[in-house]
Amino acid sequence: MPRLSVVEPLSVIGGAVERGLAYLGGVAQLLGRAFAHAFTSSLKRSLSYQRACHQAMVIGVGAVPVISFITFFIGVIMALQGAYELKRFGALHLIADTVAISITRELGPLVTAIVVIGRSGSAFAAEIGTMKVTEELDALETMALHPIGFLVTPKLLAMLVMMPCLTIWADLMGVLGGSVFGVTGADYTFGTYLSATRDALYMRDIITGLVKSIVFGLVITGVGCQEGFATGAGSEEVGRSTTSAVVTSIFLVVLVDLVFTAIFYVTGGA
Amino acid sequence: MDVDGPIISGRDLRVQYGDREILHGVSFDVQPKETIVILGGSGSGKSTLLRTMVGLEKPTSGAVWVGGTNLAQASAAELDEVRKKIGLSFQGGALIGSMTVGENVALPLRELTNLEASTIEVVVRIKLEQVGLIQFQDFMPSQLSGGMKKRAALARAMAMDPEILFFDEPSAGLDPIVAAGIDSLILNLKQALAVTIVVVTHELASAFLIADRIIVLDGGHIVAMATTDELRRSTHPRIQQFLNRVPDSEVSDDVDHLRLYTERI
Numbered sequence: 001m002p003r004l005s006v007v008e009p010l011s012v013i014g015g016a017v018e019r020g021l022a023y024l025g026g027v028a029q030l031l032g033r034a035f036a037h038a039f040t041s042s043l044k045r046s047l048s049y050q051r052a053c054h055q056a057m058v059i060g061v062g063a064v065p066v067i068s069f070i071t072f073f074i075g076v077i078m079a080l081q082g083a084y085e086l087k088r089f090g091a092l093h094l095i096a097d098t099v100a101i102s103i104t105r106e107l108g109p110l111v112t113a114i115v116v117i118g119r120s121g122s123a124f125a126a127e128i129g130t131m132k133v134t135e136e137l138d139a140l141e142t143m144a145l146h147p148i149g150f151l152v153t154p155k156l157l158a159m160l161v162m163m164p165c166l167t168i169w170a171d172l173m174g175v176l177g178g179s180v181f182g183v184t185g186a187d188y189t190f191g192t193y194l195s196a197t198r199d200a201l202y203m204r205d206i207i208t209g210l211v212k213s214i215v216f217g218l219v220i221t222g223v224g225c226q227e228g229f230a231t232g233a234g235s236e237e238v239g240r241s242t243t244s245a246v247v248t249s250i251f252l253v254v255l256v257d258l259v260f261t262a263i264f265y266v267t268g269g270a
Numbered sequence: 271m272d273v274d275g276p277i278i279s280g281r282d283l284r285v286q287y288g289d290r291e292i293l294h295g296v297s298f299d300v301q302p303k304e305t306i307v308i309l310g311g312s313g314s315g316k317s318t319l320l321r322t323m324v325g326l327e328k329p330t331s332g333a334v335w336v337g338g339t340n341l342a343q344a345s346a347a348e349l350d351e352v353r354k355k356i357g358l359s360f361q362g363g364a365l366i367g368s369m370t371v372g373e374n375v376a377l378p379l380r381e382l383t384n385l386e387a388s389t390i391e392v393v394v395r396i397k398l399e400q401v402g403l404i405q406f407q408d409f410m411p412s413q414l415s416g417g418m419k420k421r422a423a424l425a426r427a428m429a430m431d432p433e434i435l436f437f438d439e440p441s442a443g444l445d446p447i448v449a450a451g452i453d454s455l456i457l458n459l460k461q462a463l464a465v466t467i468v469v470v471t472h473e474l475a476s477a478f479l480i481a482d483r484i485i486v487l488d489g490g491h492i493v494a495m496a497t498t499d500e501l502r503r504s505t506h507p508r509i510q511q512f513l514n515r516v517p518d519s520e521v522s523d524d525v526d527h528l529r530l531y532t533e534r535i
Binding site: 042044047136139143144145 | 354361
């Protein structure tokens with residue numbers, strides 16, 4: 001039966017695509033509801049802000065040390081890797097440009113997102129998943145406190161503010177990392193390295209990174225919370241949700257990164 | 271919830287999870303200020319019935335009226351209004367793990383009322399006093415024993431002065447002494463608060479102690495709805511079997527057997 005052999009793989013692919021789209025639809029719906037709750041919730045507004053501020057501390061301020069170290073090191077690494085190639089062309093003076101552009105446009109937002117996925121995306125899934133298993137979500141619901149408004153909205157608001165902030169910080173630390181090589185391995189002083197960086201960067205380099213970071217924040221919150229709500233019965237399900245939240249978030253963040261980078265490239269060579 | 275007649279009523283209520291129908295058309299009435307115990311074995315559908323009465327499950331057909339609102343067709347806003355007038359004490363407590371006992375009790379008051387912080391503090395202390403947990407106000411739920419968690423959950427359920435209090439398996443998983451303590455707590459509340467109380471349990475002794483009327487569920491059907499005295503005199507074979515703790519001689523139906531193990535808690 002030759003027809004079956006064609007139909008079967010197609011149906012497998014179709015099924016996978018359909019599930020993927022349904023998943024994205026679910027995440028989008030969750031985020032939409034969380035946004036709606038930010039404006040129309042029956043919960044006390046002042047307490048919602050308090051929860052959002054608490055989340056901002058945990059998601060944002062708590063991540064500063066680890067993001068600082070990682071992006072500083074990545075700045076050094078980018079300088080070393082760049083120098084390896086630039087030296088052959090006698091263009092070592094371009095090292096500040098190389099580091100500045102690669103960090104602000106790509107590595108700052110991406111590394112920030114990956115650290116936040118590891119710290120917060122996984123925690124969202126574990127927290128909401130555990131609450132599901134222990135009937136705490138049902139308890140909130142029967143008290144007329146909507147779990148999405150109570151749990152997701154503060155995380156979403158905190159994430160939308162903190163992701164760009166963390167990304168700017170990551171950009172700065174990356175450039176500082178690059179300057180270590182610039183000063184020790186190339187003919188820069190700290191001052192000339194910074195002014196070379198400033199000359200190399202256009203505002204749009206930083207803006208595109210920040211736009212990406214906001215979308216990454218949406219993805220991380222949506223996937224983390226969605227996986228939490230989708231947790232089945234039993235504690236091992238919480239582990240599964242957490243793993244799935246991290247893997248799915250990383251995949252989607254890279255995918256979103258690709259799409260946005262392509263869009264920025266096509267529209268005006270930014 | 272100023273309604274004449276029954277405060278809760280089910281009419282031909284059917285609930286299904288996926289392809290599996292759990293409640294096969296049950297009808298019942300609960301009068302204001304009475305204490306109803308829903309009694310049944312594992313897989314009888316009693317927890318599903320409770321979840322339907324508080325709006326956590328949507329009926330597939332039929333109606334469930336709570337305080338004059340049909341939950342089967344209620345909008346989200348109407349459902350919220352009903353939920354502000356009911357309290358549910360969960361089997362495992364379901365206290366929010368990141369908040370202290372006191373904060374748990376204060377939660378609905380803080381979010382849904384405009385009471386001053388000082389007033390909320392007083393209300394919290396009164397509720398915790400009523401369940402005998404006043405000295406544990408600043409403890410985290412993880413530091414409490416099973417019985418204390420249930421008491422704290424009850425305090426939270428009472429926080430908004432509900433007109434109907436629901437209990438999901440109040441004595442399950444507790445030693446007999448603590449379980450008896452919970453029973454007497456429910457009895458005290460019944461006298462002190464004059465609220466409607468709905469208790470889901472499989473504990474016979476506890477059911478006969480606290481109930482005004484008992485609804486016996488079996489396999490998703492109501493097999494009896496009677497006062498405790500009437501129930502004791504019942505000759506219904508299934509009720510006699512339940513009251514006398516006679517095990518099923520054999521599992522006659524594979525589907526029934528499966529249901530025993532697949533029913534949600």
